[in-house]
Amino acid sequence: MTVYSTSANVSERATAAPSLAISTVIFALRPSESSGRPTLWLPLVRRIREPYKDLWALPGGPLTHVESLPDAASRNLRETTGLTPSYLEQLYAFGGLHRSPTQRVVSIVYWALVQPTEAALADESENVKWFRADKVGDLAFDHNAIVEYALRRLRNKLAYGSVAYHFLGEYFTLAQVREVYEAVLDTRLDPANFRRQLKSTPEIEETGEYLQGGKHRPPRLYRFTGRPGLDPDNRSTP
Amino acid sequence: MTVYSTSANVSERATAAPSLAISTVIFALRPSESSGRPTLWLPLVRRIREPYKDLWALPGGPLTHVESLPDAASRNLRETTGLTPSYLEQLYAFGGLHRSPTQRVVSIVYWALVQPTEAALADESENVKWFRADKVGDLAFDHNAIVEYALRRLRNKLAYGSVAYHFLGEYFTLAQVREVYEAVLDTRLDPANFRRQLKSTPEIEETGEYLQGGKHRPPRLYRFTGRPGLDPDNRSTP
């Protein structure tokens, strides 16, 4: 089985550029099956051909000539899960020599966050399944390393940045933000101190609304007004 | 002038993968020509063919089949400047549709830091020249945007991370570290407070040595003992 396309000849094999693929690590919060508290999940697709046939892998595919890198990432995200991300950022380009046993492939990997309302509608099937981020099992290629790195970046970015809000809808309670932090960082945080910190950041705006229908005192709803970040792609998410 | 290689046919043009290149933004500190204080510089190469003939551009070239991404970055860094970096990290993959007017190119860009002893030996020629990082002029392709982004990342990383020491040799004074911060962030920092902070980080080790030969009280020399960082390539720099 040869891995080079149709009309390539021997001299081209030596110099031909490695092929380019786009993959995406998609994170969403879902209630844990045991505790009911939100935990971090991601969708994987089952490989239907060699190499690594029948193993789970990150959604991905080749980059076509007519689309930008983030467009390609969005597209294969939509194609495999039906989802539209609320946040999409380039993670890393993985280009090790032996990532794929049959071919030299450089994968540019994106990571995406989707809101739970979106995530609930996600397509799931025989070949697309959601896994807890800390229990993905053995994946195809170097995808375990990629998922681990994506998790590190997510945790790191959460500490400094403004990503937490992209897991949530437009309006949210401060306790929901805390739950995002607790799920992603896998810790418990003091509710009173956490809200004091959030209230001191100018990017979080108090609204007049309250979340009704809960079992206890209705919490006030807030809105995030910050700007994306320093990613050069910078989808100005309208 | 066609941009596709020899035996490509029409149908391949539509689906052929975009070509892959590696570029590097190389930072080093050099004494400013005016004040003598260290400032941030980077080497650029003059383009000797179209497109953008005669404009300055980042060092770079195609990725060959037999080298990893960081190896390719090191190689073209060495080939253009003769330098060996003390720090090398992936910056970003740039893949906009119209980065090059003649061809679809995806560039995986690395950024490197070199120590001043190294940087002093750097090759300079008609076609390789060093520029102040804030005065590079109009560059080829999207390289102005790339340099700007590299600067943002460098500044950002300096605040949290451990990059500053890679601008310096194995032994350094705390004032030298401060000069790195001042050069990169373009501010002045209080010497006393700055050293208090450094001394509270466990990764900086006091040595028994002092830097002799200065004009004033000889400062103590320190050593950095921290580990690289969370980059997946992670050259464990022996």
Place this chain on the structure above:
DNA sequence: ATCAGTTCTAGTCAATTTGACTATAACTAA
């Protein structure tokens, strides 16, 4: 209607960190 249970929210207080500043030590050059 009342009360127990729970979460939301504001606040207190000591410990730690930060920013502005002062003072002394240790060297060189004149």
Place this chain on the structure above:
DNA sequence: TTAGTTATAGTCAAATTGACTAGAACTGAT
């Protein structure tokens, strides 16, 4: 010997953080 300069330690108030207390506001059970 002294003036000039950098290195280094320390002081003090302001700001931030972590642990904790307590009242407000709701639901569901009695």
